[in-house]
Amino acid sequence: MTKLLILVFPVFLMVSTVRAEKPANADSLRKDALNVFMEASDYIRKEIPYVNYVRDIKDAGVYIISTTQHTGSGGHEYTYFLVGQHQFAGMRDTVSCVAPPDETMEGQRALQLKTLKMGLMRYVVKTPLAKYIQIGFTENISSSVSTDKWDSWVFKGGMNGNLSGQKSYKENYISGNLSASRITEDWKLNFNGRYNTNTSKYLIDNSTLTSSTKSSRFSTLLVKSISEHWSIGGSFRVANSIYSNHKLSINVLPGIEYDLFPYSESTRRQLRVLYSIGYKYDHYMDTTIYGKTRDNLWIHSLEATYEVVQKWGSVDFSVEYSNYLHDWSKNNLSMNGYFNIRIAKGLNFNIGGGASIIHDQLNLRKQDLSYDEILLQRKEIATQYEYFTHFGITYTFGSIYNNVVNPRFGNSGGGGGMIIIN
Numbered sequence: 001m002t003k004l005l006i007l008v009f010p011v012f013l014m015v016s017t018v019r020a021e022k023p024a025n026a027d028s029l030r031k032d033a034l035n036v037f038m039e040a041s042d043y044i045r046k047e048i049p050y051v052n053y054v055r056d057i058k059d060a061g062v063y064i065i066s067t068t069q070h071t072g073s074g075g076h077e078y079t080y081f082l083v084g085q086h087q088f089a090g091m092r093d094t095v096s097c098v099a100p101p102d103e104t105m106e107g108q109r110a111l112q113l114k115t116l117k118m119g120l121m122r123y124v125v126k127t128p129l130a131k132y133i134q135i136g137f138t139e140n141i142s143s144s145v146s147t148d149k150w151d152s153w154v155f156k157g158g159m160n161g162n163l164s165g166q167k168s169y170k171e172n173y174i175s176g177n178l179s180a181s182r183i184t185e186d187w188k189l190n191f192n193g194r195y196n197t198n199t200s201k202y203l204i205d206n207s208t209l210t211s212s213t214k215s216s217r218f219s220t221l222l223v224k225s226i227s228e229h230w231s232i233g234g235s236f237r238v239a240n241s242i243y244s245n246h247k248l249s250i251n252v253l254p255g256i257e258y259d260l261f262p263y264s265e266s267t268r269r270q271l272r273v274l275y276s277i278g279y280k281y282d283h284y285m286d287t288t289i290y291g292k293t294r295d296n297l298w299i300h301s302l303e304a305t306y307e308v309v310q311k312w313g314s315v316d317f318s319v320e321y322s323n324y325l326h327d328w329s330k331n332n333l334s335m336n337g338y339f340n341i342r343i344a345k346g347l348n349f350n351i352g353g354g355a356s357i358i359h360d361q362l363n364l365r366k367q368d369l370s371y372d373e374i375l376l377q378r379k380e381i382a383t384q385y386e387y388f389t390h391f392g393i394t395y396t397f398g399s400i401y402n403n404v405v406n407p408r409f410g411n412s413g414g415g416g417g418m419i420i421i422n
Helices: 002-020 026-032 042-047 105-124 128-132 371-375
Strands: 034-037 051-053 062-070 076-084 092-099 153-166 169-183 187-204 207-225 230-241 246-259 269-284 294-310 313-324 327-344 347-358 385-397 417-421
Touching (some): 026 128, 042 105
Parallel strands (some): 034 051
Antiparallel strands (some): 169 187
């Protein structure tokens, strides 16, 4: 016991000394700092230390909702919605930045940090900490804007693959893709090509079982903006796939879309309804269960998508129905959704998943599939439904402040307790 006290006493003495060395005005500055509620990374907490990152939205003077969207060039647009509460009630701001597709991870987070700092200044200036803030401008401003020699066109190509194996198993996978896009306020054009091949070999009782699949696809999307709520366009696709029994599949599907909310508000909320109708040609590798080697089909679909991001959480839900016009019993109904709800202080619940009712598998092979084809899912199998789901709940309690970043021994930390069920 005496030895234990001898070992522990220096630790308490060291902690007491560290606390005593804290600047006299540090606590008063922290007390007067702006209370902010947001999903902040350790990087943001470290680089913006002049605010309090509170755990409960009710304790915040400002709550921040952040969203991310892909840009036409392949980069990302980061948007922050700042909403004032309590002494800042009535104050609202939206700030955003765009990171180009070739920007590094460090460059992206530095750009986000700078944007977030600028958005916070209107609120920080109303606190006693404002006198410690300095604002500078480091670049000369040109009087003219350079012309884009690519006229908003962006091209991208890539290839990836892997090889793996052991004594009784080998697998190789290769995938390549090419894309070109041009996205403006009035037009959206996408061209995509992709090729995949996957081969697996299994050694079982001195015999080798080989399973392989290949697919390729070229698709085009063309959309014209009509107004803040309406768009027209269409898609074109050419594909082949061993899995789907398609030697050649051609889809031409024009459509029209209406968004209940203006497209300019898409980062916060969307309620889009898309109706498409068109032609589909299928040339099959093997004779189908309907005795066909080719099909000329007319098809239509109706899709509705709802997305919203608010302080209580977020919702992303979509439902789509389609059927062949020659036989309405050949149809497909699918739903997908994700919900993240803040139930109460420190208590969050999320659930997501999807399900489909399938009655449109005209492409199924007439011949029976082998055991390995069924086991390895190398070829499409008859089914009337499919589904997936996931859910989780988190509960956090303890100090309402969470400002300190301490990377020692990894990112596990204190500052309260957390119960997670997944």
